[in-house]
Amino acid sequence: MSTSPYIVDITVENFQQIILEGSMQQPVLVDFWADWCAPCKALMPILTKLAEEYQGKFILAKVNIEEQQELAAQFQVRSVPTVMLVSQGQLVDQFNGAKPESEIRAFLEPHLTNPVEQLKEQIRELIGAEQLDQAQMLLQQAISQLPEDYELQIQLARVLLQKSQASEAKAVLDNLPETEKGRPDVQGLQAGLKFAEKAPSAEELAALGERDDSEARYLKALAALVQADYDRAVTLLMAIIRDDRGYDEGVAHKTLLEVFALLGEGNPLVIQTRRKLFTLMY
Template sequence: MQPRNMSMSGAVDLSAVKAAAEAKEKAERARAQRAAQPGGQQAAGAAQLVIDVDEAGFEREVLQRSAEVPVVIDFWAEWCEPCKQLGPLLERLAQEYAGGFVLAKVDVDRNQMLFQQFGVQGIPAVFAVIAGQALPLFQGAAPEAQIRQVLDQLIQAAEQRFGIAGARVEPGQAQPGEQGPPEPPEDPVLAAAHAALDAGDLGGAVQAYRNVLDGDPQNAEARLGLAQAELLGRVQGVDAQRARKDAADRPDDAAAQLVVADLDLVGGHVEDAFGRLVDTVRRCAGEEREQARLRLLELFEVVGPEDPRVTAARGALARVLF
């Protein structure tokens, strides 16, 4: 197996999968009832890093989840001897990577539509889904070192291209509904950053949030605060009427479009801001295209990864890029 370049080329069209999932709502409800029983799927695995997926639950458990974390799909069958070697290895790596990706296991005997939709030629076969876009990773059992290399590339591509960093968890993290340990006191540096932002001290807030991220790069609260502070700083003193005229007069000027996208977001016009930046990525090339892409990822941070408008914009960005 050769580690793949995470270019997202050859992405699988998942529209038929989505349509089939909607048509199987009854089967999905039955599956959810089975999973909720004692010892069922909902109780398995720390923070649900390994899940069993069928056609009915594919949209929710894979497509929607892929907007927040890379999803690795393991196509397997009970009669497949190589599957019995690869499956436990992937499950162990899912726990070790602690939220860097989610492993979705698909039994091909029970989910023929998914097997055919992905064009699987033989099993075991491993695919990934990022921001609703699927790509093949490898087929057959492979050495652990090579699998790690592929996973590392996948996680890096998801974060750099789409701003999807997953949700890191600690081993043995409490399941939903369980009583966990008391929350630690708030970081005083983070508290100071919040106070500066509330007081309108945008420069102080930016620096304080950066100080937090220097020590904890995955701190979601600090990343959100920094994105908000930087956004507000960029629109301070901007003549909105003139900025909008400049953007209308120069549709291929990336800098002009970025200013108006910021104004749209601050004004609550989220979809307009996202659409403008996706269109700018499509129109531009080189450094300007990269600036528009990065600004779009920054605005995703402000709105929040779970917002359906972010999910839709991630898909639009993927279609423009690949």
């Protein structure tokens, strides 16, 4: 029996937990083998080495077909060694017979994802779907496990700011090392905190009513930024630049550039607005 956390001997009792449920978290490489099988004995050290090397990117599940005949029949194993890759509860690939290490690596690589990157992608998807409470919860869990991954902390500050929790976002940013505080994305979030400080209260916003002068547009843009309504904020700021570029010493243009920093240069809204801004300015 293996003592490695990445290698498990499979029985009927743990099959559901390790292979079906476990493959929802990371791929499971199922190795069907037998004591009398010489190719199995040649293959197993290679699989063991890779399982240890990949450090949890996949789990090696070993099935002795003589002891687990029911599982061998369920998977329709007709010869050994047979190696199957299960991901998300589904059989996604397999091979038969012993293979050299290089071929097994090539077999594995397309199916393996860095767990941290997978987690970050999940968080990005939640934010994209505006499921900010779930994103915050996942970020806080991830940070507790990866306290030195400052990307996660910066993302948490961004989510808190989008939820209008400016003081909590500020606390996260203040806790970053000095070496991280100069990053453009952090500077953008600091700008977001300024928006929250300057934004009108709900009563002040209501008092603006249908006013459409530069001051009203600017205050409404700040309110939109606090609510993470970036499309409306950008539209209002661009209107000021178009109609009253010198308002308050060009504050609309300066604020728009801070919005670009907050959202990041790869954001589609930033790319689109930069083109319009260039046309407007020149």
